[in-house]
Amino acid sequence: MKTFLFRSMIGIFFGAFLAVAITNCAVYFGGQELLDGETFLKNSLGSIFCGWFFTVSPLYFELKNLRLSQQTALHFMTVTILYFSLSFWIGWIPLHLKSILFFSGMFLTTYAIIWLSFYFYFKNIAKKLNQDLENI
Incomplete structure (x- = not known):
């Protein structure tokens, strides 16, 4: 539970940092001087x-x-369902077949x-640890 809470806080702070960084880039590089509050909040x-x-x-992966x-399948299903649901709802991915296929390919890659x-x-770390154990 401690690990879950720690990772939750790290993820929330990282996501907030990315939101601010992307917004600053849109204002600075995109020449967007006025932001829509609802769009900013949703994004x-x-x-x-x-x-x-x-x-x-x-x-x-720690189970x-x-x-x-099984770990990979559970992780993949979780992030795929959550990411694409969120992306479609917010509008990050347009609901067009071409866009869906393009972003699905990008996501899979x-x-x-x-x-x-x-x-x-x-795997490399495990190999080094095994070599160190053999040398003991």
Whole structure:
């Protein structure tokens, strides 16, 4: 529970930071001097919620009673359902077949790259730990 609360706070703060950074970029680089309050609020809350569930959902990988394939499937389903539901509701992804396919492809590619990066990173750490244990 302590880990869940800590990760929740980190995710919420990171999501809020991203919302502010993106808004500042829109104002500074986009030349947008006036912001719509309702749109800002909706996008900020969406960013905060995304930050939260993307930092809390990896807790699946700490459940030792599940195989890696089960952990990955649960994590993938959770983030996919939450992200796409939020994206469609807020309007980050337009409800057109071409947009849905494009963003689905981007999401799958990004998910696969991140998952493989973490997999090989931890596999490398396990290999080094095993080598150190053999040298003892």
